Amino acid sequence: MTLETTVIATRRVARGEGVGYGAAWRAERDTPIAILAGGYGDCVPRSLDNGAPVLVNGQRAPLVGRVSMDMIAVKCRRDSRRAGGFARRSLGANLPVEEVARHAGTIGYELLCRVSQRVPRQIR
Secondary structure, three states: OOEEEEEEEEEOOOOOOEHHHHHHEEEOOEEEEEEEEEOOOOOOOOOOOOOOOEEOOOEEEEEOOOOOOOEEEEEEEOOEEEEEEEEEOOOOOOOOOOHHHHOOOOOOOOOHHHOOOOOOHHHH
């Protein structure tokens, strides 16, 4: 299974500026941030911690701030326009769902069962 989404915005967060509800993460230096469509209303657990891995353009990027209902924020490279794989489980995958689950304090099966009906499915 692969869960894909889109980067809906990018911006540079200034040193000391907070990201997420209650400014749960603060930038130690000027940092490029990507906002990805998808949050706890889709299947991303609110319990994910700062630093939880997300794939952006096939490369790992750490989650920053709290997961909101419809969005997550990640540290990224400025050229990020598309994100793939919040949780990816396939042979040779770069981000197993079990690893993401550990960052949420749960198991992979729970994450897979959380995918809401508002997430479109595509069988390949």
